[in-house]
Amino acid sequence: MEIIAFIIIILVASVLQTSTGFGFSILATPFLLLIFEPIEAIQINLILSFIISSALIMKIRKDVDFGILRRFVVGSAVGLPIGILIFLLVDINKLKLGVSLIILVLTIMLILKFRINQNKKRDLIVGGLSGAFTTSIGMPGPALLIYFSGTDTQKEKLRGTTLAFYLFIYIVSLIIQVIFAGTTKTVWVSSLWALPLIFVGLYLGQLLFERINQNAFRIFTYIILLFTGIYLLIESLGLL
Template sequence: MEWTFLILTTFFAATLQAATGFGFGLVGVTIFVILLQSTSAVQIVIIVTFAMSVFHWLKIRSHAPDHLVKKIMLGCMVGYPIGVLIFSNFDLYALKLSVALLILVVSAQNLFEILKTRRGGTPNFLPMRGRHFAGVGAVSGIMASALAMPGPPVIAYLAQCELDKNAIRATVITCSTFSYGVALILQASFIGIDTTTMTTSAILIPIALIGTLFGDYIARFINPTLFKNIVLVVLLFSGLNMVINL
Protein backbone atom coordinates (compact mmCIF):
# COMPACT_ATOMS: atom_id res chain seq x y z
CA MET A 1 0.00 0.00 0.00
CA GLU A 2 2.85 2.36 0.84
CA TRP A 3 4.46 1.82 -2.56
CA THR A 4 1.13 2.34 -4.30
CA PHE A 5 0.78 5.78 -2.71
CA LEU A 6 4.43 6.61 -3.42
CA ILE A 7 3.99 5.78 -7.10
CA LEU A 8 0.68 7.65 -7.46
CA THR A 9 2.07 10.67 -5.64
CA THR A 10 5.17 10.68 -7.82
CA PHE A 11 3.14 10.54 -11.04
CA PHE A 12 0.70 13.27 -9.97
CA ALA A 13 3.44 15.56 -8.62
CA ALA A 14 5.55 15.12 -11.78
CA THR A 15 2.54 15.90 -13.96
CA LEU A 16 1.82 19.05 -11.96
CA GLN A 17 5.43 20.21 -12.15
CA ALA A 18 5.68 19.66 -15.89
CA ALA A 19 2.40 21.48 -16.53
CA THR A 20 3.09 24.52 -14.32
CA GLY A 21 6.85 24.53 -13.72
CA PHE A 22 6.68 23.65 -10.02
CA GLY A 23 4.81 21.49 -7.54
CA PHE A 24 6.75 18.25 -7.09
CA GLY A 25 8.40 19.42 -3.89
CA LEU A 26 5.14 20.74 -2.47
CA VAL A 27 3.21 17.53 -3.05
CA GLY A 28 6.11 15.09 -2.74
CA VAL A 29 7.62 16.28 0.54
CA THR A 30 4.21 16.55 2.22
CA ILE A 31 3.03 13.05 1.33
CA PHE A 32 6.42 11.31 1.37
CA VAL A 33 7.07 12.49 4.94
CA ILE A 34 3.72 11.05 6.02
CA LEU A 35 4.34 7.74 4.24
CA LEU A 36 8.00 7.26 5.14
CA GLN A 37 8.05 9.00 8.55
CA SER A 38 11.62 10.11 7.91
CA THR A 39 13.62 13.15 6.77
CA SER A 40 14.89 10.88 3.96
CA ALA A 41 11.69 11.98 2.19
CA VAL A 42 13.35 15.32 1.47
CA GLN A 43 16.38 13.61 -0.08
CA ILE A 44 14.18 11.33 -2.20
CA VAL A 45 12.29 14.35 -3.52
CA ILE A 46 15.57 16.12 -4.33
CA ILE A 47 16.95 13.12 -6.25
CA VAL A 48 13.74 12.34 -8.17
CA THR A 49 13.00 15.97 -8.98
CA PHE A 50 16.55 16.60 -10.17
CA ALA A 51 16.31 13.68 -12.60
CA MET A 52 12.95 14.74 -14.02
CA SER A 53 13.94 18.42 -14.11
CA VAL A 54 17.01 17.68 -16.24
CA PHE A 55 14.82 15.67 -18.61
CA HIS A 56 12.21 18.44 -18.81
CA TRP A 57 14.75 21.28 -19.00
CA LEU A 58 16.26 19.81 -22.16
CA LYS A 59 12.87 20.21 -23.85
CA ILE A 60 11.90 23.75 -22.76
CA ARG A 61 15.16 25.56 -21.94
CA SER A 62 14.91 27.81 -25.02
CA HIS A 63 11.88 29.60 -23.54
CA ALA A 64 13.74 30.78 -20.42
CA PRO A 65 14.91 34.45 -20.49
CA ASP A 66 18.66 34.24 -19.82
CA HIS A 67 18.90 37.51 -17.86
CA LEU A 68 16.21 36.42 -15.40
CA VAL A 69 17.73 32.99 -14.89
CA LYS A 70 21.19 34.42 -14.19
CA LYS A 71 19.92 36.85 -11.54
CA ILE A 72 17.82 34.20 -9.80
CA MET A 73 20.69 31.71 -9.78
CA LEU A 74 23.07 34.27 -8.28
CA GLY A 75 20.61 34.70 -5.44
CA CYS A 76 20.26 30.93 -5.10
CA MET A 77 23.99 30.56 -4.55
CA VAL A 78 23.66 32.71 -1.43
CA GLY A 79 20.68 30.73 -0.16
CA TYR A 80 21.95 27.16 -0.63
CA PRO A 81 24.45 27.00 2.26
CA ILE A 82 22.01 28.79 4.57
CA GLY A 83 19.41 26.13 3.80
CA VAL A 84 21.85 23.30 4.57
CA LEU A 85 22.73 24.88 7.93
CA ILE A 86 19.05 25.18 8.79
CA PHE A 87 18.36 21.59 7.71
CA SER A 88 21.23 20.10 9.70
CA ASN A 89 21.39 22.31 12.80
CA PHE A 90 18.13 24.13 13.46
CA ASP A 91 14.43 23.56 14.00
CA LEU A 92 12.63 24.07 10.68
CA TYR A 93 9.55 25.52 12.41
CA ALA A 94 10.51 29.19 11.98
CA LEU A 95 11.52 28.67 8.35
CA LYS A 96 8.29 26.85 7.50
CA LEU A 97 6.17 29.49 9.23
CA SER A 98 7.95 32.37 7.49
CA VAL A 99 7.72 30.73 4.07
CA ALA A 100 4.07 29.77 4.63
CA LEU A 101 3.11 33.33 5.54
CA LEU A 102 5.06 34.70 2.57
CA ILE A 103 3.34 32.31 0.17
CA LEU A 104 -0.11 33.13 1.58
CA VAL A 105 0.51 36.88 1.27
CA VAL A 106 1.69 36.52 -2.33
CA SER A 107 -1.25 34.21 -3.08
CA ALA A 108 -3.65 36.83 -1.73
CA GLN A 109 -2.01 39.41 -3.98
CA ASN A 110 -2.31 37.05 -6.96
CA LEU A 111 -5.98 36.49 -6.18
CA PHE A 112 -6.58 40.24 -5.95
CA GLU A 113 -4.96 40.79 -9.35
CA ILE A 114 -6.98 37.97 -10.96
CA LEU A 115 -10.26 39.37 -9.62
CA LYS A 116 -9.26 42.88 -10.66
CA THR A 117 -8.52 41.72 -14.22
CA ARG A 118 -11.84 39.87 -14.44
CA ARG A 119 -13.64 43.10 -13.55
CA GLY A 120 -11.93 44.88 -16.40
CA GLY A 121 -9.12 46.51 -14.44
CA THR A 122 -5.52 46.84 -15.56
CA PRO A 123 -3.17 44.36 -13.86
CA ASN A 124 -0.29 45.76 -11.80
CA PHE A 125 2.81 43.80 -12.76
CA LEU A 126 5.70 43.45 -10.33
CA PRO A 127 9.01 45.11 -11.31
CA MET A 128 11.50 42.98 -13.21
CA ARG A 129 14.71 44.31 -11.66
CA GLY A 130 17.87 42.37 -10.97
CA ARG A 131 17.91 42.92 -7.21
CA HIS A 132 14.35 41.64 -6.89
CA PHE A 133 15.15 38.44 -8.78
CA ALA A 134 18.33 37.96 -6.74
CA GLY A 135 16.28 38.22 -3.54
CA VAL A 136 13.74 35.75 -4.86
CA GLY A 137 16.62 33.44 -5.78
CA ALA A 138 18.08 33.62 -2.27
CA VAL A 139 14.78 32.52 -0.73
CA SER A 140 14.49 29.80 -3.39
CA GLY A 141 18.00 28.55 -2.59
CA ILE A 142 17.25 28.31 1.13
CA MET A 143 14.05 26.38 0.44
CA ALA A 144 15.83 24.12 -2.06
CA SER A 145 18.46 22.79 0.33
CA ALA A 146 16.33 22.90 3.49
CA LEU A 147 12.91 21.77 2.24
CA ALA A 148 13.42 20.52 -1.36
CA MET A 149 11.02 23.28 -2.52
CA PRO A 150 12.83 25.87 -4.67
CA GLY A 151 9.82 26.60 -6.87
CA PRO A 152 7.21 28.49 -4.77
CA PRO A 153 9.05 31.82 -4.28
CA VAL A 154 10.10 31.93 -7.95
CA ILE A 155 6.69 31.05 -9.39
CA ALA A 156 4.93 33.35 -6.91
CA TYR A 157 6.97 36.32 -8.12
CA LEU A 158 7.07 35.48 -11.83
CA ALA A 159 3.31 34.91 -11.95
CA GLN A 160 2.89 38.61 -11.21
CA CYS A 161 5.43 39.78 -13.79
CA GLU A 162 4.72 40.60 -17.41
CA LEU A 163 5.76 37.18 -18.74
CA ASP A 164 3.92 34.52 -20.73
CA LYS A 165 3.28 31.08 -19.26
CA ASN A 166 6.00 29.35 -21.32
CA ALA A 167 8.65 31.81 -20.13
CA ILE A 168 7.50 31.33 -16.53
CA ARG A 169 7.51 27.51 -16.78
CA ALA A 170 10.91 27.44 -18.48
CA THR A 171 12.48 29.87 -15.99
CA VAL A 172 11.19 27.96 -12.97
CA ILE A 173 12.27 24.59 -14.42
CA THR A 174 15.72 25.93 -15.33
CA CYS A 175 16.29 27.37 -11.87
CA SER A 176 14.86 24.29 -10.17
CA THR A 177 17.14 21.99 -12.16
CA PHE A 178 20.16 23.97 -11.03
CA SER A 179 18.86 24.20 -7.46
CA TYR A 180 18.14 20.50 -7.08
CA GLY A 181 21.55 19.62 -8.51
CA VAL A 182 23.31 21.85 -5.98
CA ALA A 183 21.02 20.70 -3.15
CA LEU A 184 21.81 17.06 -3.98
CA ILE A 185 25.56 17.73 -3.88
CA LEU A 186 25.25 19.57 -0.55
CA GLN A 187 23.07 16.85 0.99
CA ALA A 188 25.48 14.11 -0.16
CA SER A 189 28.56 16.02 1.01
CA PHE A 190 27.45 17.28 4.42
CA ILE A 191 24.64 14.95 5.49
CA GLY A 192 25.02 11.75 3.47
CA ILE A 193 22.53 9.66 1.50
CA ASP A 194 21.93 6.05 2.52
CA THR A 195 21.39 3.06 0.22
CA THR A 196 17.67 2.75 0.93
CA THR A 197 17.09 6.36 -0.11
CA MET A 198 19.02 5.83 -3.34
CA THR A 199 17.12 2.61 -4.13
CA THR A 200 13.72 4.18 -3.49
CA SER A 201 14.66 7.16 -5.66
CA ALA A 202 15.85 4.93 -8.50
CA ILE A 203 12.51 3.09 -8.51
CA LEU A 204 10.48 6.32 -8.56
CA ILE A 205 12.47 8.18 -11.24
CA PRO A 206 10.90 6.30 -14.22
CA ILE A 207 7.43 7.08 -12.82
CA ALA A 208 8.39 10.74 -12.55
CA LEU A 209 9.60 10.80 -16.17
CA ILE A 210 6.28 9.36 -17.37
CA GLY A 211 4.45 12.01 -15.35
CA THR A 212 6.67 14.68 -16.89
CA LEU A 213 5.76 13.61 -20.42
CA PHE A 214 2.06 13.62 -19.54
CA GLY A 215 2.25 17.03 -17.85
CA ASP A 216 4.17 18.51 -20.79
CA TYR A 217 1.45 17.21 -23.12
CA ILE A 218 -1.47 18.74 -21.21
CA ALA A 219 0.39 22.04 -20.71
CA ARG A 220 -0.29 22.96 -24.33
CA PHE A 221 -4.02 23.01 -23.58
CA ILE A 222 -3.69 25.32 -20.58
CA ASN A 223 -4.39 28.94 -21.51
CA PRO A 224 -2.75 31.86 -19.64
CA THR A 225 -5.80 32.49 -17.44
CA LEU A 226 -6.12 28.84 -16.42
CA PHE A 227 -2.37 28.71 -15.83
CA LYS A 228 -2.51 31.59 -13.35
CA ASN A 229 -5.52 30.01 -11.63
CA ILE A 230 -3.70 26.69 -11.24
CA VAL A 231 -0.62 28.46 -9.88
CA LEU A 232 -2.82 30.31 -7.38
CA VAL A 233 -4.50 27.10 -6.17
CA VAL A 234 -1.18 25.29 -5.76
CA LEU A 235 0.38 28.24 -3.91
CA LEU A 236 -2.59 28.46 -1.55
CA PHE A 237 -2.45 24.73 -0.96
CA SER A 238 1.26 24.84 -0.21
CA GLY A 239 0.95 27.78 2.18
CA LEU A 240 -2.00 26.31 4.09
CA ASN A 241 -0.36 22.89 4.16
CA MET A 242 2.80 24.31 5.72
CA VAL A 243 0.74 26.08 8.40
CA ILE A 244 -1.28 22.93 9.17
CA ASN A 245 1.83 20.74 9.42
CA LEU A 246 3.96 23.05 11.54
Protein backbone atom coordinates in the same frame (compact mmCIF):
# COMPACT_ATOMS: atom_id res chain seq x y z
CA MET B 1 -0.55 1.32 1.56
CA GLU B 2 2.64 3.37 1.63
CA ILE B 3 3.64 1.97 -1.77
CA ILE B 4 0.31 3.03 -3.32
CA ALA B 5 0.65 6.49 -1.75
CA PHE B 6 4.21 6.78 -3.10
CA ILE B 7 3.07 5.88 -6.64
CA ILE B 8 0.25 8.44 -6.59
CA ILE B 9 2.46 11.19 -5.15
CA ILE B 10 5.26 10.73 -7.70
CA LEU B 11 2.95 10.36 -10.70
CA VAL B 12 0.77 13.39 -9.93
CA ALA B 13 3.73 15.56 -8.91
CA SER B 14 5.71 14.70 -12.06
CA VAL B 15 2.71 15.60 -14.24
CA LEU B 16 2.53 18.98 -12.49
CA GLN B 17 6.27 19.57 -12.80
CA THR B 18 6.20 18.86 -16.53
CA SER B 19 3.10 20.94 -17.24
CA THR B 20 3.88 23.94 -15.00
CA GLY B 21 7.61 23.88 -14.23
CA PHE B 22 7.10 23.99 -10.46
CA GLY B 23 4.72 21.32 -9.28
CA PHE B 24 6.96 18.48 -8.12
CA SER B 25 8.68 19.92 -5.05
CA ILE B 26 5.61 21.89 -3.98
CA LEU B 27 3.28 18.90 -4.11
CA ALA B 28 5.58 15.96 -3.46
CA THR B 29 7.64 17.16 -0.49
CA PRO B 30 4.78 17.59 2.03
CA PHE B 31 3.39 14.13 1.23
CA LEU B 32 6.77 12.42 1.08
CA LEU B 33 7.34 13.71 4.63
CA LEU B 34 4.42 11.50 5.70
CA ILE B 35 6.22 8.39 4.39
CA PHE B 36 9.93 9.13 4.87
CA GLU B 37 12.22 10.86 7.33
CA PRO B 38 12.77 14.59 6.52
CA ILE B 39 16.26 14.06 5.10
CA GLU B 40 15.04 11.18 2.90
CA ALA B 41 11.94 13.04 1.66
CA ILE B 42 13.94 16.12 0.73
CA GLN B 43 16.68 14.15 -1.05
CA ILE B 44 14.21 11.98 -3.02
CA ASN B 45 12.51 15.19 -4.12
CA LEU B 46 15.83 16.72 -5.20
CA ILE B 47 16.87 13.66 -7.22
CA LEU B 48 13.56 13.20 -9.05
CA SER B 49 13.09 16.91 -9.75
CA PHE B 50 16.57 17.03 -11.26
CA ILE B 51 15.76 14.07 -13.51
CA ILE B 52 12.56 15.73 -14.76
CA SER B 53 14.33 19.02 -15.46
CA SER B 54 17.14 17.19 -17.32
CA ALA B 55 14.65 15.31 -19.48
CA LEU B 56 12.77 18.48 -20.45
CA ILE B 57 15.50 21.09 -20.84
CA MET B 58 16.32 20.49 -24.54
CA LYS B 59 12.66 20.70 -25.46
CA ILE B 60 11.95 23.95 -23.61
CA ARG B 61 15.34 25.74 -23.86
CA LYS B 62 13.90 28.29 -26.33
CA ASP B 63 11.59 29.56 -23.57
CA VAL B 64 14.40 30.22 -21.05
CA ASP B 65 15.17 33.83 -20.10
CA PHE B 66 18.93 33.45 -19.63
CA GLY B 67 19.37 36.90 -18.06
CA ILE B 68 16.95 36.10 -15.23
CA LEU B 69 18.39 32.58 -14.99
CA ARG B 70 21.92 33.90 -14.41
CA ARG B 71 20.74 36.23 -11.66
CA PHE B 72 18.77 33.44 -9.99
CA VAL B 73 21.92 31.30 -9.96
CA VAL B 74 24.06 34.10 -8.51
CA GLY B 75 21.47 34.84 -5.82
CA SER B 76 21.10 31.17 -4.93
CA ALA B 77 24.84 30.91 -4.26
CA VAL B 78 24.17 33.01 -1.15
CA GLY B 79 20.90 31.30 -0.22
CA LEU B 80 22.08 27.67 -0.48
CA PRO B 81 24.51 27.69 2.50
CA ILE B 82 22.04 29.74 4.56
CA GLY B 83 19.38 27.11 3.90
CA ILE B 84 21.49 24.17 5.05
CA LEU B 85 22.38 26.04 8.26
CA ILE B 86 18.67 26.63 8.88
CA PHE B 87 17.96 22.94 8.23
CA LEU B 88 20.62 21.83 10.70
CA LEU B 89 19.96 24.41 13.45
CA VAL B 90 16.29 25.45 13.35
CA ASP B 91 13.32 23.35 14.50
CA ILE B 92 11.70 22.01 11.32
CA ASN B 93 8.15 22.76 12.51
CA LYS B 94 8.97 26.39 13.28
CA LEU B 95 10.55 26.67 9.84
CA LYS B 96 7.46 25.21 8.13
CA LEU B 97 5.21 27.54 10.12
CA GLY B 98 7.14 30.60 8.98
CA VAL B 99 7.25 29.50 5.35
CA SER B 100 3.54 28.62 5.32
CA LEU B 101 2.52 32.05 6.62
CA ILE B 102 4.72 33.81 4.05
CA ILE B 103 3.26 31.73 1.20
CA LEU B 104 -0.34 32.30 2.30
CA VAL B 105 0.04 36.08 2.79
CA LEU B 106 1.79 36.58 -0.57
CA THR B 107 -0.65 34.33 -2.43
CA ILE B 108 -3.63 36.28 -1.07
CA MET B 109 -1.90 39.48 -2.19
CA LEU B 110 -1.51 38.03 -5.70
CA ILE B 111 -5.18 37.00 -5.83
CA LEU B 112 -6.06 40.59 -4.84
CA LYS B 113 -4.11 41.75 -7.93
CA PHE B 114 -0.89 42.80 -6.16
CA ARG B 115 1.80 42.94 -8.82
CA ILE B 116 5.60 43.15 -8.76
CA ASN B 117 7.86 44.89 -11.25
CA GLN B 118 10.61 42.51 -12.30
CA ASN B 119 14.15 43.91 -12.05
CA LYS B 120 17.72 42.65 -11.62
CA LYS B 121 17.90 43.26 -7.86
CA ARG B 122 14.66 41.36 -7.23
CA ASP B 123 15.88 38.51 -9.46
CA LEU B 124 18.90 38.13 -7.17
CA ILE B 125 16.78 38.24 -4.01
CA VAL B 126 14.34 35.63 -5.34
CA GLY B 127 17.23 33.40 -6.38
CA GLY B 128 18.62 33.66 -2.85
CA LEU B 129 15.28 32.79 -1.26
CA SER B 130 14.82 29.87 -3.61
CA GLY B 131 18.29 28.56 -2.77
CA ALA B 132 17.60 28.83 0.97
CA PHE B 133 14.23 27.08 0.61
CA THR B 134 15.82 24.26 -1.40
CA THR B 135 18.47 23.20 1.11
CA SER B 136 16.22 23.81 4.14
CA ILE B 137 12.86 22.28 3.12
CA GLY B 138 13.50 20.98 -0.44
CA MET B 139 11.03 23.44 -2.00
CA PRO B 140 12.53 26.12 -4.30
CA GLY B 141 9.22 26.54 -6.13
CA PRO B 142 7.18 28.92 -3.91
CA ALA B 143 9.62 31.85 -4.16
CA LEU B 144 9.89 31.56 -7.95
CA LEU B 145 6.19 30.97 -8.43
CA ILE B 146 5.09 33.94 -6.32
CA TYR B 147 7.60 36.19 -8.12
CA PHE B 148 6.68 35.09 -11.64
CA SER B 149 2.96 35.25 -10.86
CA GLY B 150 3.35 38.76 -9.49
CA THR B 151 5.09 39.89 -12.66
CA ASP B 152 2.47 38.25 -14.92
CA THR B 153 5.11 36.13 -16.66
CA GLN B 154 3.89 34.05 -19.63
CA LYS B 155 3.53 30.36 -18.85
CA GLU B 156 6.15 29.28 -21.41
CA LYS B 157 8.80 31.61 -19.98
CA LEU B 158 7.87 30.64 -16.41
CA ARG B 159 8.20 26.92 -17.10
CA GLY B 160 11.37 27.19 -19.18
CA THR B 161 13.30 29.50 -16.85
CA THR B 162 12.19 27.64 -13.73
CA LEU B 163 13.17 24.20 -15.06
CA ALA B 164 16.55 25.51 -16.25
CA PHE B 165 17.21 26.97 -12.79
CA TYR B 166 16.23 23.66 -11.20
CA LEU B 167 19.02 21.90 -13.13
CA PHE B 168 21.50 23.94 -11.12
CA ILE B 169 19.73 24.32 -7.80
CA TYR B 170 18.73 20.69 -7.32
CA ILE B 171 22.09 19.08 -8.05
CA VAL B 172 23.99 21.60 -5.88
CA SER B 173 21.42 21.26 -3.08
CA LEU B 174 21.64 17.45 -3.21
CA ILE B 175 25.45 17.56 -2.91
CA ILE B 176 25.21 19.97 0.05
CA GLN B 177 22.55 17.81 1.72
CA VAL B 178 24.59 14.61 1.33
CA ILE B 179 27.79 16.24 2.61
CA PHE B 180 26.30 17.96 5.66
CA ALA B 181 23.26 15.81 6.52
CA GLY B 182 24.24 12.41 5.09
CA THR B 183 22.08 10.07 3.00
CA THR B 184 20.52 6.59 3.16
CA LYS B 185 19.99 3.58 0.93
CA THR B 186 16.24 4.28 1.05
CA VAL B 187 16.75 7.57 -0.81
CA TRP B 188 18.44 5.96 -3.81
CA VAL B 189 16.34 2.78 -3.97
CA SER B 190 13.09 4.77 -3.77
CA SER B 191 14.31 7.19 -6.45
CA LEU B 192 15.15 4.25 -8.74
CA TRP B 193 11.70 2.72 -8.29
CA ALA B 194 10.13 6.09 -9.10
CA LEU B 195 11.78 6.43 -12.53
CA PRO B 196 9.04 4.66 -14.56
CA LEU B 197 6.42 6.88 -12.89
CA ILE B 198 8.47 9.96 -13.76
CA PHE B 199 8.51 9.11 -17.47
CA VAL B 200 4.77 8.50 -17.51
CA GLY B 201 4.33 11.87 -15.82
CA LEU B 202 6.58 13.55 -18.41
CA TYR B 203 4.32 12.35 -21.23
CA LEU B 204 1.04 13.26 -19.52
CA GLY B 205 2.34 16.61 -18.29
CA GLN B 206 3.41 17.71 -21.76
CA LEU B 207 -0.06 16.92 -23.09
CA LEU B 208 -1.60 19.00 -20.30
CA PHE B 209 0.75 21.97 -20.91
CA GLU B 210 -0.28 22.18 -24.57
CA ARG B 211 -3.97 22.39 -23.62
CA ILE B 212 -3.96 24.89 -20.74
CA ASN B 213 -4.38 28.64 -21.41
CA GLN B 214 -2.70 31.51 -19.55
CA ASN B 215 -5.69 32.40 -17.35
CA ALA B 216 -6.29 28.79 -16.32
CA PHE B 217 -2.55 28.46 -15.66
CA ARG B 218 -2.68 31.45 -13.27
CA ILE B 219 -5.68 30.09 -11.37
CA PHE B 220 -4.00 26.70 -11.13
CA THR B 221 -0.90 28.44 -9.75
CA TYR B 222 -2.90 30.10 -6.96
CA ILE B 223 -4.54 26.79 -6.03
CA ILE B 224 -1.16 25.05 -5.75
CA LEU B 225 0.28 27.87 -3.63
CA LEU B 226 -2.72 27.96 -1.29
CA PHE B 227 -2.61 24.18 -0.92
CA THR B 228 1.10 24.28 -0.09
CA GLY B 229 0.74 27.08 2.46
CA ILE B 230 -2.25 25.50 4.21
CA TYR B 231 -0.63 22.06 4.27
CA LEU B 232 2.63 23.34 5.76
CA LEU B 233 0.68 25.37 8.32
CA ILE B 234 -1.40 22.40 9.46
CA GLU B 235 1.65 20.11 9.58
CA SER B 236 3.74 22.64 11.53
CA LEU B 237 0.98 22.90 14.14
CA GLY B 238 1.00 19.10 14.61
CA LEU B 239 -2.54 18.62 13.30
CA LEU B 240 -1.55 15.85 10.86
